Amino acid sequence: MRRLLLALALLAGCGAKGPAPYGAIPLRNPTAPVASQANVAQAQLTGNWTVAQGAGITPGALVRISAQAIEIEGAEPVSYHYDPAGRLITPGAPLWVYWLDTSGRTAVLGDPGGTRVWIMDRGQIGADRLAAAHEILRWYGYDLSRLRPAAT
Numbered sequence: 001m002r003r004l005l006l007a008l009a010l011l012a013g014c015g016a017k018g019p020a021p022y023g024a025i026p027l028r029n030p031t032a033p034v035a036s037q038a039n040v041a042q043a044q045l046t047g048n049w050t051v052a053q054g055a056g057i058t059p060g061a062l063v064r065i066s067a068q069a070i071e072i073e074g075a076e077p078v079s080y081h082y083d084p085a086g087r088l089i090t091p092g093a094p095l096w097v098y099w100l101d102t103s104g105r106t107a108v109l110g111d112p113g114g115t116r117v118w119i120m121d122r123g124q125i126g127a128d129r130l131a132a133a134h135e136i137l138r139w140y141g142y143d144l145s146r147l148r149p150a151a152t
Contacts, residue, residue: 025143027055028114032141036086036096042067044104045088045097049120052106052130053147056116060150063120070095099136101129108133110142117142 028034049063061073070088071077080088086097093115098108106129110117119125119133134144 026114027117027143027146028110028112029141029143030114032139034096034112034140035098037099038085040086040097040100042082044100045107047122049107049122051150052119052121052125053133053149054116054118055142055146055148056111057118059118059148063118098140099133101132105129106133108136110137110140114142117147119147 045065046067047065049065051057051059051061051063053059054061057072058074063073064071064077067082069077069079070090078090078092080090080095083089088095088097088109093111093113095109096112098110098117100107105123106119106121106125108117108119117137119130119137121129137144137147
């Protein structure tokens with residue numbers, strides 16, 4: 001009987017652990033496909049944008065993209081080299097252009113490693129473009145529940 005109780009106690013200790021802490025769960029599923037939009041010219045990205053929704057970035061932040069640097073409100077400008085495959089190669093993690101709508105008003109940028117992603121717009125984002133951006137991010141394995149909207 002004693003052996004049985006000892007065996008049960010040992011088995012109880014081998015039970016499944018609880019869910020991983022929230023911070024340990026990646027923003028993007030690393031097994032999902034991911035790609036950048038190769039037909040986006042650097043000039044299409046230059047100018048001022050506002051973060052409509054994001055994770056790993058402040059929603060509502062102003063983003064300024066020039067030919068040499070990207071500046072996110074509240075941070076120092078970061079230089080980059082534009083890769084014609086739709087990628088901004090920075091000294092840190094690269095930023096990929098996941099999607100730019102045909103009118104050039106809404107864009108989705110992110111780090112394929114999954115540390116940050118955002119949907120940005122040149123004005124007020126339309127519901128149709130926001131839905132399209134969400135669909136792209138869902139396809140690329142992002143956890144949309146982690147996106148935070150800009151204050152309205």
